[in-house]
Amino acid sequence: MFDNFxxxxxxxxxxxKLGEEYHVEYHDSSYEDTLKIVRDYIYxxxxxxxxxxxxxxxxxxxxxxxxxxxxxxxAVDVQxxxxxxxxxxxxxxxxxxxxQYKPEVYADFQLIDFxxxxxxxxxxxxxxxxxx
Numbered sequence: 543m544f545d546n547f548x549x550x551x552x553x554x555x556x557x558x559k560l561g562e563e564y565h566v567e568y569h570d571s572s573y574e575d576t577l578k579i580v581r582d583y584i585y586x587x588x589x590x591x592x593x594x595x596x597x598x599x600x601x602x603x604x605x606x607x608x609x610x611x612x613x614x615x616x617a618v619d620v621q622x623x624x625x626x627x628x629x630x631x632x633x634x635x636x637x638x639x640x641x642q643y644k645p646e647v648y649a650d651f652q653l654i655d656f657x658x659x660x661x662x663x664x665x666x667x668x669x670x671x672x673x674x
Contacts, residue, residue, distance in 0.1 A: 546612060546613055546614060546666075547564075547565070547591055547610055547611065547612055547613055547666045548564075548565040548566070548567055548588075548610070548611055548612075548613045549564060549565065549566045549567065549608055549609070549610050549611075549659055550567045550569070550576065550579055550580050550583065550608070550609050550610075550611060551566060551567070551568055551569070551576065551606070551607070551608035551609070551655075551659070552568070552569050552570065552571050552572070552573065552575075552576040552605070552606055552607060552608075553568075553606040553607070553608050553652050553655045553656060553659075554568065554652065555649075555652035555653065555655070555656045556568075556608045556652075556655065556656050556659055559656060559660075560656075560659070560660065560663075564663070565613060572605070573601055573604065573605055573606065573607045573633070574601075574630070574633055576607045576609075577594055577607060577609070577626065577629060577630060577633070578630070580594060580609045580611065580626060581626045581627070581630060583611050584611070584618070584619065584622045584623055584626050585618060585623070586615055587615035587616050587617060587618055587619075588611040588612050588613070588614075588615055588622075589611065589612040589616065589619045589622050590609070590610075590611060590619070590621075590622035590625055590626065591610040591611055591612055591662070591665070591666050592608075592609055592610035592659065592662045592665075592666075593625065594607065594609050594625065594626060594629045595629055595632070596658050596662070597654065597655075597658045599651075599654060599655075600636060601632075601633040601636050602633075602636035604651045604654065604655065605648070605651060606651050606652055606654075606655040607655065608655050608656070608658070608659035609659075610659065610662055610663075610666055
């Protein structure tokens with residue numbers, strides 16, 4: 543298990559597929575609330591390792607979001623603060639859909655989010671190796 547990064551997510555597929563190998567913190571929360579949890583970690587000194595708006599799926603088009611953070615706390619990272627605050631402001635501009643989708647659509651959204659965060663793991667691994 544990698545100890546230097548964690549994944550904060552509201553996607554149950556990420557928890558299921560990555561939770562045994564990596565530190566995955568699952569929250570049964572909305573897209574926006576999940577990013578607020580990420581923001582709180584950043585203010586505690588955790589550095590953002592993946593961009594919260596990664597991929598081409600707009601915040602109002604998916605209910606799932608997974609974000610990678612450094613597990614070690616350091617001084618608050620100004621760039622991480624700027625990114626998360628800008629993202630939270632940006633998603634306020636989107637009209638969040640409260641649409642109920644068919645179960646297979648939720649599975650598709652979960653797979654998209656899983657694929658995005660899974661593809662970020664090699665970068666986090668390189669970051670971890672460089673920070674040792």
